[in-house]
Amino acid sequence: MAISKTVSRQRPSELFQWSVLAAGIAIGFCAKAQAPATEAVQLDRVEVTSGKRKQLQSEVAGTVTALSGAKLEQLGVQDAEDLFKLSPGVQFNKGNADGALYSIRGIGTNTVSDNVIFGQASTGIYIEDVPFTDPYVYISSPDVAPFDLERVEILRGPQGALYGSASLGGAVRYLFAKPDMKQTHFSVLTGFSSVSGGGTGNTLNAMANVPLSEGVAALRVVLTHRSDPGYVDNLGTGRKDVNTGRSDSVRVILALKPTPALDVTAMYVRQRSRQDGDAGVAPDPDQLKLNAPTDNVVKSNFDLGSVQANWDLGGLRLTSLTGYQTKQRDQNSDLSYFLVPDYTLYSGDGPYPDVHSSTSVERRHSNSFTQELRLAPVTAGDLSWLVGAFHQKARFYRSQTVLIPGANDPVNYPDDIYFDTVRLGTATENSVFGDLDWKVTPKWSVGAGARFFHTQVQFQRSNFGSPFTPFADSEKGTTPKLSTRYQFSPEVAAYATASRGYRYGGINTIGSIPYKSDSLWNYEAGLRLRPSRELSLDLSVFTLDWKNIQVSTSNDQGFVIISNVARARSNGLEATLAWRPLADFSLNGSLAYTDAKIKAGFVSANGRDVDAGTSLPGVAKLQGTLDGRYTFAGPAGSDATASAVLQHVGARRAQLDADMRLPAYTTVDLRLAFAWTKWEVTAYVQNLADSRGQSSAAVNYSTYQNPGAVNYVEWYPIRPRTIGMSLRYDY
Template structure:
């Protein structure tokens, strides 16, 4: 069955699909419906009055998507800043505080668990996924702070209470200027008591060779990755009205080094004195209760998230070549609970009401050491030692109400009240920061985020809507016990305030050609105040501060078309103009009219897939896709940066392509693929912030074969 990418319609995958049970290519013309739950209700994507993309599990499988980057470039108004493994900063509609931002503007969820973490979002491997929903625009009413630009929801497949299913996939590939890569996926779904109790288990393993050589250490392919993980879910239908679902997600990733290179040294070559490892291990637990009360649905979700993140950075260039490193370890845990009531009646009035609670604890540990100073010592010298434990508590009440003003016109009003308190105790010592110092800081805020929506269902196949919504990002503490800024002599601030924005959107959703085509359009304008930015000092220290105003405006389009039996085409594109509306008051920062760093002006994507029957028992497909990402900069165009280092290096536009072809024989499928077909070197981040040049790029051209079997 043919699946369009980023489409308004695709297959309803269910828990599992046997390859032998799939409909023959060319037997359907109309596109299939996607049902999403972005509004906390199950609604058809084309009937959801907001700008949203949904990628079903089958669509992701057809794309060969394994992680966030594999699908992100196909989404309108979505971009990312890549600072290495598990350090992707996700940007939607240009709402970005710069490439070094330490606070998030995009919410990220695994099922009901919020896991977003600004510039180091956890990257769940994409296997046995029900769908991914990408909500563009502020989602402050239903999803709270941190979703100023939008929200990404990764929704896993849940246990099927009635059908046994199993899925095994193995992939081998080889990377140009790199080595061999292996991936193995497995899933089994077992009904224990038919229509009452079932479990679903998922496991996966990745061993990817690197493609960057370290010329200083004389090591090849240093950026190797080894990841293993899995999920376990149990679902109990306690009665006709009560469903309980328990879910565990675990993933453990180890990267030997970051895959950046310096073009002055050579293609895909770096000269770090240390291997800059990254370790990222996380576990998410979730228990969800769904109760049908007749007049409303009660949903109660309790989650616990535990993440252990660590990485190392070579500081030698910052210290004039003296061997030195910076090691960060960041353990984080959070308890999250949400209970909501969703009305069931079919009348003109619909509503949602809920309560949210979060208790988060994290510690930022940092150790910087110089290997030795000749003539002074042969022992490592501590430059910085810091520990910053932080506690965040948040309570929120939220609700939305919709009323059908006429048979075609509907009005929706939403509101979220929140109360947040952040506390930390910062301990610092070392040669660069002076005597041991402890600084205790706390920040407390409360407020509301409203939303207003009008939608007009002109016909069953055409809808217009307009939205005005407020987005909010909490303030916090900087954890600063640093010495005065070497350039200004001023001490760093100990806290920063919240920032907020108002977003205005108009859109249209249409289904054409007897269900064979969908076309969705949206235009937006965002007014952003008191924006949080990251200030990088010339001595390497950084902190978050508030500065100035900004705006973002643009247009988005998504189209899917099935012009003939067996052929699916999808096109998407966006234009974004995000810029400062006034000079920023901080030294070295941008001026009015400067574009927001790290935000490409254009995103374009196209995919075509043709499926056909080779014989009565063998089906086949061929597929090609292209993604174009526009140009951006790593700093404000008028800024000179700190320490005399230019802060506005170009990140040029680039275009990448992938091809796939395969055959399906009963329960088996064999695919051949080439990713990054013309071996592009995209500049995902031009980084010279710590005294050296680093271009973070994508994996070079990779050939591979994938074998799948389903039962």
Template sequence: MNRLGKMGTRGQAPRRRALCAATTAALAAMAMPAFAQQSSDEAVELDTVVVTANKRVENVRTVGAAVSLIGEHQLENLGANSLADYADYVPGLQVQDNGNPGLTSISMRGIAAMSSGATVASYIDEVPVGSSGLWQAATTLNLDLLPYDIERVEVLRGPQGTLYGASAIGGLLKYVTRAPDPLAAEWRVGGGWSKVKKGGSGWNARFGANLPLVEDRMAVRVGYARNEIPGYSDSQLDGREDINGGTQSSGRVALAWQGDAFDLNLSALRQEIDFDDRAGVALDPATGRQLFGDVVDVLGARQPFEKRIDLYALTLDWDLGWADFVSATGWSDTKTMYQLDSTVQFGEVADLMLGLPEPGSSWVRYGLDLEKLTQEFRLSSKSGGPFEWMIGAFHTTEDAYQGQNVWLGLMDGSPPPPPLDAAFGTLAVVELPSDYKETAVFVNGSWRINDRFKLDAGLRQSRNEQSYSQIVPAGILVPLGTTHGASEEDVFTWSLSPQFQINDDTMLYARAATGYQPGGPNAALPGIPPSVDSSMLGSYELGLKSQFADRRAQLDLALFRIDWDDIQVQSQFNGVGGLVNGGEATSEGLELSALFRATDRLQFGLNAAYTEAEVKNDFKETVIPQDGFDVILNSGLGGDRMPYVPRLSWSATAEYYFDLAGGWYGHVGGAFRHVGNRVAGTSDRQRITLPGDPSTVLDETIVPPLEVGSYDAFDLYASVGNGSWTIRTFVNNVGDERGWSSMMRVEGALSGRLAHLRAVPIQPRTLGLEFDYRF
């Protein structure tokens, strides 16, 4: 991990290591709801926590922005395998689980995932991961890093366009890995077992080591983890049980050199995800009840998911004496394959178009490949002076490919009878090669006018160039042929944050900032524009960060309003579609984080967010010409709520620490989380008009968004340890609540017949037992 501010000579290295160790312990202690394991003689005062939100090491209490932290021990206590396992404990963060780790959609502060481009940027240390373009399904394939050997997760809420660029329009998710330590050897082994109610059992194993190679100079850190995750969802048609079980594995090697003038960090990471199917529940559209029993889906085809990411990073931190120079290089190769059951959607081609006696089965298979190279240079002043500055340049190149294959067969899985198999067995083959290049320059400054008043400001100028091809060699769903597209755009973003230190423990700040989601060339389909513009937003925030009661309590408040323009939304007809710039939306709300250390043994936490996010006006119409009539589509109407944004969500936590005999100590904790009512999507309006005459409406249909109910869940965890051994147990979703993380309609593409709803449940009650041994 980059040092972000070298302390100088070799003789100061022990101080650097001490600072690193203290920071790690503090972060674990501050993460809500879990805290570092500790003995009862520790101070009651809350610890100091540092973050790298502004690409400097700073006390989180002095950063003029909303920042949340998830520490290593919190991830361990919850038995977390994916983002969905801990998202409910971060105010303003929404994660939609689409059936298994790696299939997740992320939004923050009401900036919902409404197109194929991401609205939340993901970083591993200094390197952005995932596509900035539109053709890698970035909004549903967000980085879902297996949380092993992770020191903390930093969540920055609100646009981060000036320092982090494209796709950080809603915020940033930053994984900070554990750094090699040249002073102390460490070995760690661990494992665990878990059981899901009415599902299978799983296990995990992990290994880690830190090895000094040159005293006070060089070290290597290695780690490997493997999770066999139990399934719990069943398939009604073929009788398969626990179909959503799968495997996660992660390996990492990091090498660090710490010199007198520069530090060098080199790391390699691989993560693999392999699932046989995905979680799902078939619901009655009229009542919302489960149709075929507890956590049972209706599937005409399997839905496997495979993802592999290789990431290599090289960071140089050079102390120039008068400033620090940082070079951060990253290269990643991400390969993904996933398959969707489209039996209801396209299976009716068999009977409605081909005249077969019954509908068939169908699946859609996606194959994606992304190679991404990034390079960032930064030159920054030393910290601590009245004026701190940073200038930088950033470049990224993405070489991407997406393939789509839509298959049609009979319900038993066999192909259609000849000669229909040759002509209609493949409904579509689409190849989508694309590339994305972006270059940006940025400046950031912080002027400490006096002991109480400080002003932060930043500017970023970006330019992206994109090319894309749509190659359709076979099928009937998409017009055959090859089409090329290209786009280029210049984008300017800025931020301004005045901060006022009321006293030593209370800071008031305001923040105005902009962000953007890149546009690009579009699908070549009738009625779909050849390209879409960037989505832009402006955010205005007023915040308070305070510690009181002898620094045993802290309170963070953030009041915000966001205006979002040129929103990219999906426009779909007969099962295929592309993107349009829909219109405008607003999001405003209040976020709260509170922490209170009542005694040296007892600590409480509270997180809450109230968000009003809605479409401001009817989204732009898409006109799809047909034979003898036009179809006019609106994929959002004025007053619609933004998808998957609860008005109210909150979590409360409590932890108690105690001493045992023989040098052992322990802790117990509990957490309650509430996620309010949401909607899945926006309203769809379809009007049939005379050709070229939108004023003559022959028919109109409005389909409102699905209502996704609220849910409450309670988690319990406990541990005992003695410094070397740690034994943990947890029970997540103690009451076995059936809450829904995401929901969709399952309907025919030709007939429009609604067969059922498909929902993804939150994890049923899960019991786990874990151990770690460090030596």
């Protein structure tokens, strides 16, 4: 069935959802009006390390969202889908297990990772500053278990000066809670959930912190298990809830401080994920169903080890960060929609009446070694500076075999193999970087930074067991950054920044055509207002100028081609509000307006015209989140907390070279928790009105009877209404 309609409808339930939250906020205000007046409470002073040194969030000349682990737990965040709704200007584009793509400020050309076979993603992901974004062959985007996190920092705008490649639109940093050398801690968090029209899930998380020698050594061990309830049924195989997923992880952190001048943190993380069916639905995005003769199977794993040492040398601090990681994502996918039954029209072979299905067997593996050295003053004065060097070498392997069982053609398709390829190689980056911030006067500071990089890609390709063909490419460049900040008064500050980001270039495996790195400039100005100690408002405006974009589109045979074509510009406004008028009531809001469009048209690899003015995919013009929290005296001597999260995501384009729209959606999450000294019981409902929002969509093209036309769309829905309970114990 050909699908070419545009989906952009509004749902009556959205009005109901907005009304629910408005009513909840009104109830909260009424409750406060009836309660005895208490003294207003100052907002928390949030400390971040986005500049690779400690700073107050309010003093950063740029836009950083810092979400503490405590807040994530209060709001019931369990995975990336929950996490990224809390930051303005960040779009979470869903996929199968560990296959999500993130875009920040609209910078991205795909919403589904299955369309990103080669090339680097546009958002950098870091775990304790070890880069996790694949430099050349896309392996995965691991969904890091959020339990026992110190915080997550989301840096908006390119971060090329300090963080290197990939962070074109921005970067995400996961920071784990560190061992406590003074006290023993133990926590257990368990729960269950049920999803509307689907199955049930459960979680079991545990943390143990043990001082090995007070003030000298401590160990922190974290175990997590999450079983996600499925809600997609496959009519073709007769299986229900095929997208049921499981994720298990272990995290071990050892902290040592043998002398006052030296501290060492060693970490090991292992996470295993599995999904035994497709998370996408087709052809109707409103029905949680698909009809495929085989089920997808995704197994995704990663291991990460790192050692960070900080050594104080007479007023200077030398930091060494060594990291090693392995990633593996094996996926068996149904390709029947693409090759059955009319692939014979393309191949010229056949007919093959016994062929009723087609499958793709992919194996993606990588390992990466990174080393970073930094030198900076121990105590920042009027002149704060940082210099460093970075090395990364990543080895990658990717194979794909496409099968058409039942062909029984030993000449054209021996062993029923339609396509077979192996690609392996290395990607290397070496760079030096520096950053400084000069406080010219007590109120005015200026900053500058830059990174000089040299990237290399070498790989080999073999098709159908042929001898390997080698390819190689390399590039050099510089990514500068400039900033200034002025504190007009304790209540008003302003900043402006200009920064450049880049990502790897490489070589197409089809046609052996090289493509260059793409880069963009971000120009941003912001205003921070603190009219009172319980209220803050941050405003920022930006424009990003993106040139020589690496655009991934499929040719008439379905192979992905990356080309440096077109220009794009993203203009926007972001606002965040924090209000804590009383100790037991707080309200946080964020709003992002993003207008990201192609500025120069081009022709995609399959011959479709993409005109100037076309919106970049996956980015909503309007996106906002509002969360409120109210504490009160609960039953049986408990402290009770009621919280709500409202999220609205506007309509988006699904793919750059297809006129497919993802409709706007709105969700409401509610939680009620009762806490005692050591115990906490929580009940919650997510997506209260059961909105059928679509996070992303994979679009495929007909290459036979109607070249260039959309012949299949697979939609990735947001999680339906989910209810659950959890129990926590802390010692």
